[in-house]
Amino acid sequence: MTSIEQLLMQVEERQKELVDLAMTLIQYKTPSPPARNTKEAQDFIANFLKKLDFSIDQWDVYPNDPNIVGTLRGTDPKQHNSLIINGHVDVAEIDENEQWDTDPFEPIIQEGHLIGRGAADMKGGLAASLFAIQLLKEANLNISGDLIFQSVIGEEVGEAGTLECTKRGYTADFAVVVDTSDLRIQGQGGVITGWVTIKSPTTHHDATRRSMIHAGGGLHGASAIEKMMKMIAGLQELERHWAVVKSYPGFPAGSSTINPAVIEGGRHPAFIADECRLWITVHFYPDETHEQVAKEIETHLRKVAESDPWLCDHPPTFEWGGSSMIEDKGEIFPSLEINPESPGVKALSRCHESQLNAPAIVDYSPTVTDGGWLGEAGIPTVIYGPGDLQNAHAVNEKVQIVQLVDFTKVMIRFIYEWCNTRKVSQGEVTVKGTLGKSLV
Numbered sequence: 328m329t330s331i332e333q334l335l336m337q338v339e340e341r342q343k344e345l346v347d348l349a350m351t352l353i354q355y356k357t358p359s360p361p362a363r364n365t366k367e368a369q370d371f372i373a374n375f376l377k378k379l380d381f382s383i384d385q386w387d388v389y390p391n392d393p394n395i396v397g398t399l400r401g402t403d404p405k406q407h408n409s410l411i412i413n414g415h416v417d418v419a420e421i422d423e424n425e426q427w428d429t430d431p432f433e434p435i436i437q438e439g440h441l442i443g444r445g446a447a448d449m450k451g452g453l454a455a456s457l458f459a460i461q462l463l464k465e466a467n468l469n470i471s472g473d474l475i476f477q478s479v480i481g482e483e484v485g486e487a488g489t490l491e492c493t494k495r496g497y498t499a500d501f502a503v504v505v506d507t508s509d510l511r512i513q514g515q516g517g518v519i520t521g522w523v524t525i526k527s528p529t530t531h532h533d534a535t536r537r538s539m540i541h542a543g544g545g546l547h548g549a550s551a552i553e554k555m556m557k558m559i560a561g562l563q564e565l566e567r568h569w570a571v572v573k574s575y576p577g578f579p580a581g582s583s584t585i586n587p588a589v590i591e592g593g594r595h596p597a598f599i600a601d602e603c604r605l606w607i608t609v610h611f612y613p614d615e616t617h618e619q620v621a622k623e624i625e626t627h628l629r630k631v632a633e634s635d636p637w638l639c640d641h642p643p644t645f646e647w648g649g650s651s652m653i654e655d656k657g658e659i660f661p662s663l664e665i666n667p668e669s670p671g672v673k674a675l676s677r678c679h680e681s682q683l684n685a686p687a688i689v690d691y692s693p694t695v696t697d698g699g700w701l702g703e704a705g706i707p708t709v710i711y712g713p714g715d716l717q718n719a720h721a722v723n724e725k726v727q728i729v730q731l732v733d734f735t736k737v738m739i740r741f742i743y744e745w746c747n748t749r750k751v752s753q754g755e756v757t758v759k760g761t762l763g764k765s766l767v
């Protein structure tokens with residue numbers, strides 16, 4: 328039998344196989360939007376896992392966009408830690424004006440980098456995780472706990488492929504989302520989008536404006552567009568208030584933001600605008616929930632409305648989140664706190680440090696991933712993957728091949744160590760909401 332040290336040396340020797348695997352994944356064109364194009368890539372991953380004795384659960388989240396969950400039963404799963412490895416198979420869209428040096432879906436190698444759409448976000452991470460599992464299996468190294476591999480769809484447009492996995496009951500003692508983190512071990516703040524709508528029960532002709540706004544006019548009506556200006560001012564006020572009173576270690580002050588991203592309203596110049604809708608993006612801290620920040624915004628805007636002679640009778644309405652930026656124009660990425668003292672984070676840090684001879688950095692991602700959904704399902708979770716955010720979604724997206732190799736090695740160590748560690752007793756299990764505070 329191969330030892331773990333011999334196996335780690337094999338990663339160097341066989342790195343061409345790793346790069347070929349990443350290139351194969353990149354060649355499957357899975358940009359989202361337009362989405363509904365991941366079936367072939369997912370079939371490839373399912374077959375890859377099947378050959379390594381995983382049982383496969385495959386289901387359509389949307390037509391032609393199936394999720395894949397592969398499970399490799401451990402030899403003693405009751406007593407040993409289970410692990411979820413999660414990654415998204417969709418990649419950022421390619422804008423037709425993007426000036427790539429080469430075809431984004433025909434990856435190339437240049438100066439130690441793999442270049443192609445998804446190299447950093449995150450087909451590199453998927454390929455390296457799959458390769459780590461392949462090497463462990465081929466070496467017949469014993470894995471005592473269950474290993475669950477989730478290849479999900481829809482992350483780039485807020486479609487909760489990962490949420491569907493947790494709804495289906497998949498859970499584990501620890502989860503690693505192998506998304507872009509430059510080999511930092513990360514949690515995240517959260518994001519929720521929402522629509523604020525102002526709607527008049529009556530529609531008025533443009534020629535009635537004088538009677539609506541001037542002395543003696545007598546028409547108690549309003550332009551929904553003008554009333555939305557008050558809402559926007561209210562949001563700015565609340566955003567500034569948050570910047571003053573809210574904070575979280577590791578985040579620059581004022582990271583909780585409310586962006587008025589899209590506005591639509593009015594019918595035609597011959598009418599007073601009877602409806603106006605504002606689409607906002609809200610970023611919040613790791614110790615906040617999307618429900619909580621949505622409520623804070625509603626409460627504040629209702630108070631603003633109460634002080635207005637028309638809005639007090641016609642208050643704004645709210646729609647929060649959604650299941651897809653494509654389908655229902657909304658998304659939620661729950662936040663994810665990280666506790667450096669939790670067993671999973673400690674074990675991963677140890678593997679990173681001993682393999683790469685460098686300190687493990689445990690911090691927060693400035694962006695959002697599917698990690699929040701796993702955390703919200705009560706699974707201690709981190710983001711840890713190759714590639715950096717400058718490259719995610721970028722023209723000529725690239726990842727360092729040496730980082731793919733390093734990541735593969737750390738994952739081999741970590742899977743082997745974690746899944747062969749006995750489960751901690753119930754009392755020591757961490758609970759979401761206390762992470763990062765007073766646990767130890």
Ligand SMILES: [Zn+2]
Nearest residue numbers: 448449506507
């Ligand atoms: Zn990603």
